[in-house]
Amino acid sequence: MNGIVCQHIGSFQYQYNLPEPTMKSGEAIVRVRRIGICGTDMHAYQGNQPFFTYPRILGHELSGIIEQINDTNCGFLIGDQVAIIPYMHCGVCIACRHGKTNCCTSMEVLGVHVDGGMQERIAVPVTHLIRTEGLSLDASAMLEPLAIGAHAVRRSQLSQGETALVIGAGPIGLGVMAFAKHVGANVIAMDVNEERLAFCRSWAEVDHIVNALDRPQEQLLELTDGSYPTMVFDATGNMKSMEGAFRFVAHGGTLVYVGLVKNDISFNDSEFHKREMTLMGSRNATREDFNQVFEALQTGEIDINRYITHRAGFHEVISRFKDWLDPASKVIKVMIEL
Numbered sequence: 497m498n499g500i501v502c503q504h505i506g507s508f509q510y511q512y513n514l515p516e517p518t519m520k521s522g523e524a525i526v527r528v529r530r531i532g533i534c535g536t537d538m539h540a541y542q543g544n545q546p547f548f549t550y551p552r553i554l555g556h557e558l559s560g561i562i563e564q565i566n567d568t569n570c571g572f573l574i575g576d577q578v579a580i581i582p583y584m585h586c587g588v589c590i591a592c593r594h595g596k597t598n599c600c601t602s603m604e605v606l607g608v609h610v611d612g613g614m615q616e617r618i619a620v621p622v623t624h625l626i627r628t629e630g631l632s633l634d635a636s637a638m639l640e641p642l643a644i645g646a647h648a649v650r651r652s653q654l655s656q657g658e659t660a661l662v663i664g665a666g667p668i669g670l671g672v673m674a675f676a677k678h679v680g681a682n683v684i685a686m687d688v689n690e691e692r693l694a695f696c697r698s699w700a701e702v703d704h705i706v707n708a709l710d711r712p713q714e715q716l717l718e719l720t721d722g723s724y725p726t727m728v729f730d731a732t733g734n735m736k737s738m739e740g741a742f743r744f745v746a747h748g749g750t751l752v753y754v755g756l757v758k759n760d761i762s763f764n765d766s767e768f769h770k771r772e773m774t775l776m777g778s779r780n781a782t783r784e785d786f787n788q789v790f791e792a793l794q795t796g797e798i799d800i801n802r803y804i805t806h807r808a809g810f811h812e813v814i815s816r817f818k819d820w821l822d823p824a825s826k827v828i829k830v831m832i833e834l
Contacts, residue, residue, distance in 0.1 A: 497516050498810070499514040499616065504551065519566055525618070527563045527834075528615065530634060531557060531558055531614060531831075533829070533830035534667060535666060546757070555832075556607035556640065558579070558580040572627065577631075577633065578626060579628050580606070584604040586601070605780070628790070639790060642675075645671025645731075647781035659684065659727070661716065661727070661729070663730045663731065663732055664755065666692075683700070685697070685706070693706075724747075738761055750774040752777075804829045805826065
């Protein structure tokens with residue numbers, strides 16, 4: 497079986513003799529057809545991904561076709577098109593018992609803690625499959641990154657009419673913007689890239705854009721009548737941005753970290769306390785979030801075709817990966833086709 501292995505920082509290798517996946521009870525063998533490339537994959541390649549060890553087969557934004565299944569009563573059939581929920585939770589820890597499977601104490605994410613989908617076939621528990629009849633293979637693979645944004649918005653309890661600032665116009669930040677608009681919020685997008693900001697306005701239909709290099713605090717005060725946004729999402733995965741985000745939150749407001757870094761994050765306690773701020777982390781997503789994204793894609797509320805900006809065949813990945821890291825490539829989402 498063919499696959500791509502990230503051997504160590506900055507090094508991929510094609511392997512043509514990977515072992516075929518072994519199907520355990522309650523699992524299915526899925527023929528991988530689409531793989532989305534995300535910030536996690538890029539950070540792993542560059543050595544900046546927390547909870548990561550090498551060598552590792554990357555890939556967790558996945559869709560494919562069921563080739564084998566050993567439980568005919570599970571609701572799936574051979575030939576079904578599926579998306580994969582890549583968060584393998586234990587089901588028994590305190591988080592899982594409270595329905596927070598996205599932050600399981602022994603979480604194993606495909607492509608991060610265990611080998612992922614940059615290979616021709618993969619064994620997946622049927623509990624982590626979603627039949628995606630009616631969606632394209634592309635859209636099916638995009639359930640996962642968009643579900644992260646949907647989860648962040650749901651966890652924040654953002655409400656209609658509230659003003660939300662989303663920092664970072666990458667694929668995760670765009671998902672946050674889309675679902676913040678879905679609940680009826682007034683959404684401000686912030687980034688340092690004017691082209692990305694223009695895309696936020698046209699794709700996510702945000703209400704305002706702010707360049708983080710051009711007096712961001714003054715601009716935000718003007719847009720909020722001197723109050724700052726009551727909800728701030730940081731989806732950058734950048735330590736300086738995450739620390740700086742504290743100064744953009746209204747008194748009584750909430751800051752949600754959607755991105756993560758390996759660094760320690762520090763902030764001024766007096767500024768934090770005088771605002772009586774709420775600080776949240778948002779990790780991964782749950783099936784509920786995947787279902788919400790499924791519905792949004794089915795109804796056409798989200799334009800997946802413009803979200804995917806670059807494509808490549810499986811055997812082009814290694815030769816093109818470094819180019820995708822370059823901001824000049826203008827990548828939003830890369831889709832790998834098998």
